[in-house]
Amino acid sequence: MTASPPSRRKRDGSLRIALVDAGVALLRERGPDKLSLRECAAKAGVSHAAPGYHFKNITGLSTAIAARGFSLFCQAMEQRLATSAPDAAERLSAICQGYLDFATGHPDLFLFIFSGQKFREDDEEFAHYASRSYAILRETCALLIPEGTDPEEIEILVWSLVHGYAHLAMTRKKENPGLGRGWPDFSTLMGHLHKALQASG
Amino acid sequence: MTASPPSRRKRDGSLRIALVDAGVALLRERGPDKLSLRECAAKAGVSHAAPGYHFKNITGLSTAIAARGFSLFCQAMEQRLATSAPDAAERLSAICQGYLDFATGHPDLFLFIFSGQKFREDDEEFAHYASRSYAILRETCALLIPEGTDPEEIEILVWSLVHGYAHLAMTRKKENPGLGRGWPDFSTLMGHLHKALQASG
DNA sequence: ACGATCTGCTTGACACTGTCAAGTTACGCT
């Protein structure tokens, strides 16, 4: 796996990246609770203690993987935003779609970053992408805040709805490769949400 | 811990219960990802392999703990329902309050049962309480379904909103003993939800 | 060109985990 030339030493941090790659792959193959330093090492073709050098403990590796997760999460939302119509309602639909793209495309990673397990919040990369993901939501909501309403109220409303939908879909029965069998499409929920916002504004 | 008379053998399944108690306590003390068969055994005062007899593997113990979790979950909702005004909107508010009572009262257990880890779905107790918790939601929503709307659409709408709110509150930063600092109260979200339902009905 | 140094890894050890096989003990029954 990741078979680079013989086994030269890297001063460029490429093993660090390879280990995160291995971790992401491991999550996908074995599930969100089966991460293991030693198996990441094996997958990357290095000795069992090599990860300990780059991430001093398993929390460090988990944090790096979560950072990768949040980065992909942001990417998914931005991708949908990039091809969205410019009006506020469409942009809101777009980030929600991106949200669900990420959840269905990387269910393991999605559950992992929202597992409630503690990461190293002081990690720069992690903090960057985690806060950026919320910033995207916030900016998109900004245009839809009814006069005289606390913006956070709407942000949390939207976020709760899409997050709850995605998270329930991922945790309920594993026989849903996409979203739950027979579940209403998110667009119908989005319709109700818009009605609520119109009624408020 | 749970110091019963000397160390007599029990034919009544009381060790099984003691082990689940120990597991629940362990989750609270050490976090949702730190469950251990051996430590549950120690906490219950039995040998390291005793849990293996009652739950054949750690998935078995996890399932029993999750069953306990869902049972408390149902209990929290029913308790709020019992003292609620009889009209549909109030009953809906009541189960949402119960939902949040459970999440804030047992954050570890809440994250555990919704961690996405797989349980033994064929376990009778687990299946009972898990499906019952959804049934409570369903029954409460039933009175609020607008004419000509798929009931599941409203159920998922409500469930997503309250679940997303609770789950985000639990996973975002651990310095929130209750719900996030400065977060809008759920009742405001509930207000928007009602507006949406009125606009639909 | 060459030795010193430092960085990136390896090796080895330890305490801990889940799981299984085999042994032991106490309870209920006849």
Place this chain on the structure above:
DNA sequence: AGCGTAACTTGACAGTGTCAAGCAGATCGT
């Protein structure tokens, strides 16, 4: 009293995270 079996205990093994020590290749000063 004695037996059978349910409810454990004991012991072992492989796998885990973490740490200390060793070691070798890259880089630097000269």
